[in-house]
Structures are given as C-alpha cells and as structure tokens.
Amino acid sequence: xxxxxxxxxxxxxxxxxxxxxxxxxxxxxxxxxxxxxxxxxxxxxxxxxxxxxxxxxxxxxxxxxxxxxxxxxxxxxxxxxxxxxxxxxxxxxxxxxxxxxxxxxxxxxxxxxxxxxxxxxxxxxxxxxxxxxxxxxxxxxxxxxxxxxxxxxxxxxxxxxxxxxxxxxxxxxxxxxxxxxxxxxxxxxxxxxxxxxxxxxxxxxxxxxxxxxxxxxxxxxxxxxxxxxxxxxxxxxxxxxxxxxxxxxxxxxxxxxx
Ligand code: PGA
Numbered sequence: 686x687x688x689x690x691x692x693x694x695x696x697x698x699x700x701x702x703x704x705x706x707x708x709x710x711x712x713x714x715x716x717x718x719x720x721x722x723x724x725x726x727x728x729x730x731x732x733x734x735x736x737x738x739x740x741x742x743x744x745x746x747x748x749x750x751x752x753x754x755x756x757x758x759x760x761x762x763x764x765x766x767x768x769x770x771x772x773x774x775x776x777x778x779x780x781x782x783x784x785x786x787x788x789x790x791x792x793x794x795x796x797x798x799x800x801x802x803x804x805x806x807x808x809x810x811x812x813x814x815x816x817x818x819x820x821x822x823x824x825x826x827x828x829x830x831x832x833x834x835x836x837x838x839x840x841x842x843x844x845x846x847x848x849x850x851x852x853x854x855x856x857x858x859x860x861x862x863x864x865x866x867x868x869x870x871x872x873x874x875x876x877x878x879x880x881x882x883x884x885x886x887x888x889x890x891x892x893x894x895x896x897x898x899x900x901x902x903x904x905x906x907x908x909x910x911x912x913x914x915x916x917x918x919x920x921x922x923x924x925x926x927x928x929x930x931x932x933x934x935x936x937x938x939x940x941x942x943x
Contacts, residue, residue, distance in 0.1 A: 693912065693939035694852060694896050694919035696728040696813060697926025698753060698781055699735075708735035712742045714929035719936045720746030724943045726919070727936055728779050728813075729926070733767055740776030751779030751813070754787060757797075757804035769808035780805050781921070783839055784815045785858045795838025802839055806847045813852045813921065814839045815900070816879075820859035828857075829878050836882055848887040853879055853897045854921040860901025862923055869910040869917075872899050876916035905934040912942055 703711060708731045719727060720743065730751040731739045740750045756766035772780060782805065783798035798814070805812040816835040818828045832855070843851065855875050857867050867875075876897050883892035899911050900921030911917055919939065925931040 688915055688918070690893060691896050691918045692724070692726050693943055694726040694728065694898060695932075695936050695939050696751065696779070696781075696852075696854075696898065696919070696921050697730060697932055698784070698900075698921055698923050699729070699731050699926060700753070700786070700923060701732055702927055703731060703735055705735040705738040708732075708739045709742045711927070711929055712739045712748070715932060716743055716746045716748060718929075718933050719940075720748050722936075722940060723747045725936055725939045730779070730781055736772075736775040736777065743776075749778055750776045751781060752777050752810075753781045753784070755780050755782075755801060755805065755810075757800040759804075759808075769804050769810055772810060773808055777810060779811045779813055779852070781813045781815065781854075783835070785817060785819075785856060785861060789858075795835055796841075798839050799841045802851070803842060806843065806850060811850045811852060813854050813898070815854045815856050815921070817856040817858050817901070823857065823859065828875060832875060832879065833882060836879065836886075840886065843887075845887040845891045848883070848891045849894045851895060853883070853895060854900045855879060855897060856900035856921060858901075862902070864902050866902045866907050866911070867899070869914050872911055873914035873916060876914065880916050903935070905931055905938065908935050908938045909942070912939055 728749040752772045759768045759770045782801045787793045802812045818831040896918040898919040898921045903920040904925040
C-alpha cells in the first residue's frame with residue numbers, strides 16, 4: 686500500500702519545559718501559522734500544568750494536544766499521577782507513552798507501559814508508543830531485538846482494530862537531545878522492520894495505516910531527508926518543538942511532502 690494513505694504527524698514533546706503562560710505564547714504562534722491546515726496532523730505535548738491553557742489557546746484550530754505520560758487507572762490513591770480521563774477532560778487526544786526518559790529515570794517496564802497503552806486506547810486517547818535502542822545496544826547489533834521486545838511488550842493484548850489508533854515512535858536513545866541523528870537510511874531500516882513486525886502482529890491493512898514517527902534530534906535541516914523515507918511518517922520533536930519557528934518549519938516540510 687502506498688505511503689500516501691498515512692497522513693504525516695508532527696508531534697512536539699516539550700518535556701519539562703514551559704510554564705503555562707510561556708506555553709500559550711508558543712501555541713499562539715503555531716496556531717497562527719499552521720492552525721488551519723489539515724494536510725499534516727500536528728500535536729503539541731506540553732507539561733500537565735500547561736495543558737489546559739494550551740488547549741484553550743488552540744480551540745478552533747486543527748492542532749491536537751497530548752499528554753507526555755499518564756497512569757493506567759481512571760482515579761484512585763495514586764499521589765502525583767494523572768489519569769486518562771483527566772487528560773481527556775483537558776482537551777487531549779494523544780499521549781506519549783514509554784519515552785526512553787521514563788524508562789530510564791522512572792524505571793518504566795514494558796509491562797507497565799503496556800497497561801498504559803491499553804488504558805489510553807480504552808479512553809480514546811491515541812498512544813504514541815516510544816521504542817528505541819541505547820548506544821551500547823546498537824553497537825552490540827541488538828537494535829532489532831530491543832525494538833521487537835519493546836513492541837511485543839508494549840502492544841500486548843492490543844487488537845487489530847485498536848492498532849490503527851496507535852502511533853509508534855522510533856527514537857534511538859543515543860540520538861535524543863544529542864544532536865546526533867540516525868542517517869535516513871539507518872532510520873528507514875528500523876522503521877521498515879517495525880512495519881513488518883506490525884504486519885505480522887496486526888495484519889497488512891492495519892500496519893499500512895499505523896504511523897511510525899522518527900525521534901532524535903530531528904530539526905528543519907535534516908527533516909526533509911528523514912521524512913522522505915518510505916516508512917517514516919512524521920517526527921516526535923523535542924528540542925526543535927520549543928521554538929515556534931523551527932516547529933512550524935517542520936510542519937511546513939511535512940506538508941510539502943504530502
Ligand atoms: P530531541 O528529543 O528532538 O530533543 O532529540 C526527541 C524526544 O525525546 O522525543
């Protein structure tokens with residue numbers, strides 16, 4: 686099936702940056718310049734404290750809001766956590782899950798991430814499931830094994846119908862925030878491997894619809910080559926999503942390829 690059945694998706698992962706008022710300034714600029722186009726799916730993922738104000742500032746635009754994490758229960762005694770229902774009530778329809786920083790600093794396992802993926806889908810939140818190898822794993826030629834284990838674990842018990850609402854983000858850990866990007870060919874090889882795995886697990890039709898994003902130092906200077914690859918359907922953008930100019934440029938590059 687041709688790549689054109691998948692709309693490009695550009696998602697900004699702000700991480701722990703921007704107060705609510707700084708967030709409003711950023712999304713207003715984004716709204717102004719790309720807030721009425723629908724060639725590309727655009728998502729911004731502010732910290733929880735800026736979700737409501739950003740969501741309101743984006744009202745009437747085509748831009749989606751997403752969370753960066755969540756707990757897999759709708760309510761209860763889980764101090765400090767945020768539920769899928771809470772995210773939905775703050776305008777979110779996407780949520781980033783299993784980011785390598787969560788896996789590393791907060792010891793998140795594939796099983797825990799899987800429970801979040803299932804809870805997100807149940808609440809009509811589209812999970813952006815992050816997978817990717819560390820430098821030592823790439824050097825030991827374990828990239829595909831690591832990614833396969835993360836996919837098997839993270840997507841356990843997801844049905845083929847649900848799978849169409851899943852977004853996968855391939856983020857080689859050694860490329861995140863380091864300025865080192867995987868070459869387009871290196872990234873494509875892993876994206877192709879992911880698509881094949883998805884076909885085996887969910888069938889060709891669902892796999893052809895699932896968007897696989899690349900993440901790790903994507904910026905306007907390297908986006909065109911990455912996004913032109915057959916199985917790269919967008920980007921999960923950290924650093925370059927914190928300034929309106931670079932984020933808008935990324936959306937513009939994806940639109941031109943659409
Ligand atoms: P980066 O982050 O673009 O700053 O490398 C990407 C991510 O961690 O999602």
